[in-house]
Amino acid sequence: MTRSRSAGVGLIGPASVLILAGFLAPTVIMAMLSLRDYSGMHGIGTDWTLSNYIDVLGDWFYLEIILRTLALGLIVTLLCLVVGFPLALFILRVGSMMQTVAILLVTFPLLCNIVVRSFGWMVLLSPRGVINEALINAGLIAEPLALMYNLTGVIIGLVQIYLPFMVLLLVPALQNIPADVEAAALTLRSSRARVFFTITVPLASPGIITGSTLVFVLSISALVTPRMLGGPTYRVMATQIYDEFMTNLNWPSGAALAFVLTFIALALIWAANRVAAHLTRGISA
Amino acid sequence: MIARKPSWLLSLVAIAILIYMNAPTIVVVLASFSDTSYLTVPPQGWTLHWFEYVLGDSRYMKAIWTSLWLASGATFLSLILGTAASYALHHRLVPFRDLILSAVMAPLVFPAVVIGVALLQYVSLLGLRGQPFVLLLAHTLITLPYVVRSAMSSLTGINPQIEEAANVLGASGFTAFRLVTLPLLKPGLVAGAIFSFVTSLDNVPVTIFLLTPRQSTLPVKIFASVEHGVDPSIAAASTLLVAGTAVALVLAQKWVSFSRFF
Amino acid sequence: MTSLSLRSLTKRYDTATIVNAVSLDVEQGQLVSLLGPSGCGKTTILRMIAGLLEPTGGQILFGDEDVTALPANRRNVGLVFQSYALFPHMTVFENVAFGLRRQGLKGQELKTRVGEALEQVRLGALAERFPRQLSGGQQQRVALARSVAPRPAILLFDEPLSNLDAQLREEMQIEIKRLQSELKLTSLFVTHDQHEAMSLSDRICLMSGGNIQQFATPEEVYFSPANGFVSGFVGSPTKLTGVLRDDAVELAPGLVLHSSRAVPASGGRVRVTLRQEDLVLAPQGPGLPGTITMRIFEGASVQYIVTLDNGPEVMVRVPSRGAQADLAKGTAVAVSIPADRVFVSAEEGAA
Numbered sequence: 001m002t003r004s005r006s007a008g009v010g011l012i013g014p015a016s017v018l019i020l021a022g023f024l025a026p027t028v029i030m031a032m033l034s035l036r037d038y039s040g041m042h043g044i045g046t047d048w049t050l051s052n053y054i055d056v057l058g059d060w061f062y063l064e065i066i067l068r069t070l071a072l073g074l075i076v077t078l079l080c081l082v083v084g085f086p087l088a089l090f091i092l093r094v095g096s097m098m099q100t101v102a103i104l105l106v107t108f109p110l111l112c113n114i115v116v117r118s119f120g121w122m123v124l125l126s127p128r129g130v131i132n133e134a135l136i137n138a139g140l141i142a143e144p145l146a147l148m149y150n151l152t153g154v155i156i157g158l159v160q161i162y163l164p165f166m167v168l169l170l171v172p173a174l175q176n177i178p179a180d181v182e183a184a185a186l187t188l189r190s191s192r193a194r195v196f197f198t199i200t201v202p203l204a205s206p207g208i209i210t211g212s213t214l215v216f217v218l219s220i221s222a223l224v225t226p227r228m229l230g231g232p233t234y235r236v237m238a239t240q241i242y243d244e245f246m247t248n249l250n251w252p253s254g255a256a257l258a259f260v261l262t263f264i265a266l267a268l269i270w271a272a273n274r275v276a277a278h279l280t281r282g283i284s285a
Numbered sequence: 286m287i288a289r290k291p292s293w294l295l296s297l298v299a300i301a302i303l304i305y306m307n308a309p310t311i312v313v314v315l316a317s318f319s320d321t322s323y324l325t326v327p328p329q330g331w332t333l334h335w336f337e338y339v340l341g342d343s344r345y346m347k348a349i350w351t352s353l354w355l356a357s358g359a360t361f362l363s364l365i366l367g368t369a370a371s372y373a374l375h376h377r378l379v380p381f382r383d384l385i386l387s388a389v390m391a392p393l394v395f396p397a398v399v400i401g402v403a404l405l406q407y408v409s410l411l412g413l414r415g416q417p418f419v420l421l422l423a424h425t426l427i428t429l430p431y432v433v434r435s436a437m438s439s440l441t442g443i444n445p446q447i448e449e450a451a452n453v454l455g456a457s458g459f460t461a462f463r464l465v466t467l468p469l470l471k472p473g474l475v476a477g478a479i480f481s482f483v484t485s486l487d488n489v490p491v492t493i494f495l496l497t498p499r500q501s502t503l504p505v506k507i508f509a510s511v512e513h514g515v516d517p518s519i520a521a522a523s524t525l526l527v528a529g530t531a532v533a534l535v536l537a538q539k540w541v542s543f544s545r546f547f
Numbered sequence: 548m549t550s551l552s553l554r555s556l557t558k559r560y561d562t563a564t565i566v567n568a569v570s571l572d573v574e575q576g577q578l579v580s581l582l583g584p585s586g587c588g589k590t591t592i593l594r595m596i597a598g599l600l601e602p603t604g605g606q607i608l609f610g611d612e613d614v615t616a617l618p619a620n621r622r623n624v625g626l627v628f629q630s631y632a633l634f635p636h637m638t639v640f641e642n643v644a645f646g647l648r649r650q651g652l653k654g655q656e657l658k659t660r661v662g663e664a665l666e667q668v669r670l671g672a673l674a675e676r677f678p679r680q681l682s683g684g685q686q687q688r689v690a691l692a693r694s695v696a697p698r699p700a701i702l703l704f705d706e707p708l709s710n711l712d713a714q715l716r717e718e719m720q721i722e723i724k725r726l727q728s729e730l731k732l733t734s735l736f737v738t739h740d741q742h743e744a745m746s747l748s749d750r751i752c753l754m755s756g757g758n759i760q761q762f763a764t765p766e767e768v769y770f771s772p773a774n775g776f777v778s779g780f781v782g783s784p785t786k787l788t789g790v791l792r793d794d795a796v797e798l799a800p801g802l803v804l805h806s807s808r809a810v811p812a813s814g815g816r817v818r819v820t821l822r823q824e825d826l827v828l829a830p831q832g833p834g835l836p837g838t839i840t841m842r843i844f845e846g847a848s849v850q851y852i853v854t855l856d857n858g859p860e861v862m863v864r865v866p867s868r869g870a871q872a873d874l875a876k877g878t879a880v881a882v883s884i885p886a887d888r889v890f891v892s893a894e895e896g897a898a
Binding site for chain 3: 450454
């Protein structure tokens with residue numbers, strides 16, 4: 001036992017040191033910083049205070065950013081579900097050759113750079129971009145549509161960026177539903193639509209919850225896409241944290257906002273795990 | 286699910302979604318060959334000028350090299366640290382197993398921008414901002430969970446008696462690992478390595494906080510350049526990243542099937 | 548080739564004692580079975596002998612050599628796993644060669660030795676296959692060849708046949724017995740299957756609760772069980788309780804069994820174990836009166852459940868070609884039991 005334990009410590013040691021020194025220590029230090037007072041005159045002070053959190057949660061400027069971020073996350077998640085479901089069904093139903101191609105076309109964007117994809121959307125959505133040019137040339141519109149530097153652009157970009165996660169989680173969730181269960185429902189004189197909503201969707205719900213949570217958490221944490229497609233004035237939590245640290249140099253405020261974001265993300269993941277566990281009680285063997 | 290052919294409506298919708306998913310990448314690649322000084326898709330004339338420009342620009346080249354060594358280094362370190370840690374965690378050789386596992390996987394669930402600003406503060410306090418090893422360790426931190434997740438799931442599929450069989454047949458602990466467990470882990474480790482490499486190559490929200498104004502990685506350079514307006518050189522730099530990803534994917538396919546990426 | 552000795556071998560986890568000071572000698576070339584219900588400590592003993600588990604106390608000797616402190620890879624034992632544990636990424640040849648390569652063999656000598664081992668299990672033609680391309684029985688043979696190829700001092704079996712179907716299991720039993728006696732390998736065979744233990748072993752070590760209950764030849768274990776646990780475990784006997792008066796047991800008022808065997812000195816409530824095949828049925832005559840309540844045809848034998856008048860049910864097994872094979876349900880019978888086949892033990896000894 002002692003021999004294997006010392007071997008175990010040797011094996012886990014390097015990774016643990018990295019996590020302790022490179023992740024846990026910085027997080028604890030930031031937590032402490034978020035509890036320090038700050039003034040534009042004197043910078044970061046030495047007194048303990050909750051004022052940074054009170055400022056962030058009591059100021060409409062920040063509250064609006066937080067609410068906008070959550071609304072954005074919700075819209076992106078719902079759209080990913082609505083768009084991802086038919087694609088997942090298609091992947092499951094199509095022949096094996098097309099299936100491989102479809103999975104490749106879902107996986108490739110997942111592995112492609114987020115900056116590159118956001119840049120691609122800029123090329124497509126800008127006032128003189130591919131889509132506006134095409135619509136003007138076709139005579140459908142006279143003036144370019146505002147597809148970018150607003151909510152629309154950020155949504156279009158984020159849905160495309162996080163859709164692969166949703167599809168790749170929905171496919172196995174739907175695949176694992178035993179065909180017998182659906183067949184049984186069909187023999188019990190249920191319509192196909194009824195089977196889909198009363199059997200298929202509930203049985204796939206753990207996968208739906210996992211996918212939705214992932215997409216939501218990634219969306220509210222996103223920095224690159226909201227900045228590139230939303231522009232400097234369209235603020236979400238991540239871009240505001242960036243600005244607090246890099247432009248305003250108000251680190252305690254940024255740290256408080258960062259912890260609010262972290263708290264929302266972790267609480268949601270925790271809750272989703274609980275719900276998924278509850279739902280799988282009867283499903284998993 | 287009941288096996289059924291997709292209806293033509295479903296097929297049409299799915300094809301439209303697949304086009305939507307790949308449109309931005311295709312547009313970027315097309316734009317990078319445009320012979321105009323502003324972005325046009327499809328290009329009116331074709332040129333390789335913008336690639337020449339990017340590859341001849343010392344700042345771009347520096348960013349490309351930084352990205353490549355960071356991604357390679359972080360993947361290499363993650364593979365070693367992650368495989369060792371996964372082995373110890375899987376065989377329950379250490380106390381507080383679940384706690385350690387959660388800590389190792391935490392960078393995956395923490396918002397990346399939060400990790401970025403936390404590291405910014407920490408590194409500034411220690412006076413280490415801009416040190417290459419700081420970048421390398423930060424990237425290892427965010428790529429490690431991918432290797433661990435992949436290695437842990439591969440280890441679960443290996444009969445624990447196989448390594449014991451090797452021991453009884455005269456192989457010491459490490460020899461048994463090298464000859465028996467490692468070959469069986471290889472597909473999982475390759476998948477984890479690819480995800481690590483791509484994740485490191487992709488990262489902006491952590492990296493951007495750790496760079497000095499004189500340093501850059503390729504995605505950070507593209508991200509920063511966009512604020513000054515878009516031009517085909519950015520598309521060319523992006524195309525290089527896409528090409529790199531595609532090559533990694535094709536190489537990976539020789540080793541592991543795509544199902545490994547789920 | 549060498550003998551195997553265990554000296555007060557003990558394994559404890561915190562407060563639970565899994566193996567309780569077990570001492571055992573396996574003579575050179577013998578096959579001994581460790582037989583017992585799950586959780587009796589038999590697999591723990593095997594893993595300690597193989598070096599995969601550190602004992603809490605005691606010694607393990609191969610011949611005169613104390614190997615207790617040696618790691619698994621320096622013990623020179625062969626171990627056949629229940630799951631076979633073949634290396635899935637290696638061919639049959641490479642699986643068998645694995646142990647030989649660790650001994651430094653290569654080239655022609657390696658090929659010859661692997662070939663020999665594969666011939667011994669009659670798998671020479673399948674050397675280039677991968678384990679997943681083989682049937683369960685073939686995989687088991689490869690596992691056998693792999694463990695005997697390095698010529699181990701001791702050969703260990705960890706319930707190797709429990710994943711095979713009944714017919715294949717019997718074939719493999721013969722195979723193992725043949726190979727073991729040809730190679731004269733000192734072997735320890737862990738099993739929970741008494742028929743397997745009976746048919747394979749020179750001696751059986753019957754275990755329960757981390758202790759040896761009886762260590763004897765299969766015949767002795769069957770005919771002279773050392774205690775109530777052994778008599779209750781071997782065969783699939785009827786277990787009854789009664790009150791001891793001198794050398795007779797009263798099962799129910801008026802229902803008395805005589806035993807010529809040793810009985811507990813204390814008297815009072817005791818347990819009685821009756822083997823199905825020891826009971827004799829007759830349409831009438833001396834014996835305990837009863838009625839047949841069920842008849843089960845099993846092929847070579849017929850099993851009856853007989854309800855004794857005013858008493859418990861007993862199970863009786865008779866040859867299916869015998870005179871008493873065709874008794875219908877409801878038939879009144881007399882059940883007689885030879886006095887030397889009535890096993891009486893203290894009730895606390897019941898397992």
